[in-house]
Amino acid sequence: RGRGCVRWLQGRTISRGGLCVDPARENFNATTSLYCSMNPAADSLNLSTQTHGATEVLLFDPVSSKHIKTLVEAHEDCVNNIRFLDNRLFATCSDDTTIALWDLRNLNMKVCSLHGHASWVKNIEYDTNTRLLVTSGFDGNVITWDTN
Numbered sequence: 001r002g003r004g005c006v007r008w009l010q011g012r013t014i015s016r017g018g019l020c021v022d023p024a025r026e027n028f029n030a031t032t033s034l035y036c037s038m039n040p041a042a043d044s045l046n047l048s049t050q051t052h053g054a055t056e057v058l059l060f061d062p063v064s065s066k067h068i069k070t071l072v073e074a075h076e077d078c079v080n081n082i083r084f085l086d087n088r089l090f091a092t093c094s095d096d097t098t099i100a101l102w103d104l105r106n107l108n109m110k111v112c113s114l115h116g117h118a119s120w121v122k123n124i125e126y127d128t129n130t131r132l133l134v135t136s137g138f139d140g141n142v143i144t145w146d147t148n
Contacts, residue, residue, distance in 0.1 A: 093121035
């Protein structure tokens with residue numbers, strides 16, 4: 001019984017220079033390394049956000065918890081994630097397969113919409129050093145967007 005387990009593990013590994021590497025662990029390590037290299041903007045405006053209903057985003061003052069603004073119909077389907085890029089720009093992603101960039105100075109309209117995913121977009125990460133926005137979705141794709 002123990003030998004069958006060993007054979008199963010050997011069948012799941014890739015040999016690199018005499019070492020056996022589990023492909024799932026290797027993918028996890030690469031993904032973890034990518035996300036660990038990305039830090040939220042240290043000087044971001046401290047503003048609370050939350051998604052509400054299917055398509056709205058609510059903005060709150062973090063000190064007073066006072067509701068500031070509701071972005072009605074921010075997307076055409078559920079909003080899944082919000083990430084601040086700096087002290088004025090933030091991004092939202094949605095089940096409508098898009099990413100939207102917003103400017104706090106003008107919340108009446110999106111700065112732009114990014115299209116590229118074929119299914120729900122679930123996560124947004126941002127690297128302040130390179131100004132690269134990274135999104136991932138249920139289509140299995142991780143897309144890097146240059147915001148420069």
